[in-house]
Amino acid sequence: MTKPDGKPKAILSWSSGKDAAFALHEVRRTGAAEIAALLTTVNETHERVAMHGVRERLLDLQAEAAGLPLIKVPIPHPCPNGIYEERMAAAMARVKADGIAHVVFGDLFLEDVRAYREERLARVDMTALFPLWGRNTGDLAREMIASGLTAHLACVDPSQVPAGLSGRRFDLDLLAELPETADPCGENGEFHTVVTAGPMFTRAIEVEIGETVTREGFVYTDVIPVE
Structure with missing residues (x-):
């Protein structure tokens, strides 16, 4: 559904990480769509965000x-x-059924992922929107940090980046420590983040960094909300 002001009504695919969060910020900033809700897959066994391992409460x-x-x-x-x-x-x-025909994604450059999303949505006559698509990821990472976005690495692939980066804040120091082969935004699966503050939020979420564990070849750090 497109509203009288011309903005399509959309949901946003929410991973809990920085790319989804900044996509929300960009859509609101540019007026490209009206976001009606966030959508997330949750591991029903462990009550955590699928892949990122972020607690459902967070x-x-x-x-x-x-x-x-x-x-x-x-x-x-x-x-x-x-x-x-x-x-x-x-x-x-x-x-x-609620009259929403658009889904916003925070994907950056993986053509196969984009094609998959577009094909699946086309089956139900829906359209994908990619507000961050094609941006230089080094510039984008620095823009995120400059905007006030606060995020921590909740999961890393130790075959691509050092395991010790898990739990670290996503900031300029971290970018400087990434291997040259790593994408600054982790688009190739090098790492996944969880956002706790930024221009897309009305308030910051206080967290503490918990234990780090290795599961199924990935390193996860528990980011725990303080309430």
Whole structure:
């Protein structure tokens, strides 16, 4: 649905990380769409954001700080692709029934990921929007930091970046320590972040950094909300 002011009504695919958060900021700043809700897949076994490993409570606080409803799509762990697609299709059908035909993503340059999203949404007559697409990721990373966005690395792939970076704040010092082969925004899966403050939030979320563990080849650091 497009509103009388010409803005399409959309939901935003929310990973809990910096790219999704900055996509929200950009869409609001440019007026490209009106975001009606955030949508996140949640591991129903461990009550954490799928892949990022972020606590569900912190996810809820992010949605509150963004001033938006949160649509949670529960998925099992491990999650076969068939079940993932089935549950996402059901969620999209509910969104479409509410008159929303656009989904915003924080993807940056992976063509195969974009093509997959566009193809899946086309099946239910919905359109994908990519407000950060094609931006220079080094410049974008620095722009995020300069905007006041605060994020920590919640998960890293130790085959691409040092395991010791897990739990670190996403800042200029961290960018300087990344290997030359690593994308500054972690778009190739080098790392995943969790955002706790920034221009997309009405208030900062206080957190403390918990333990770091290795699971299934990835290093996860628990970022714990302080309430």
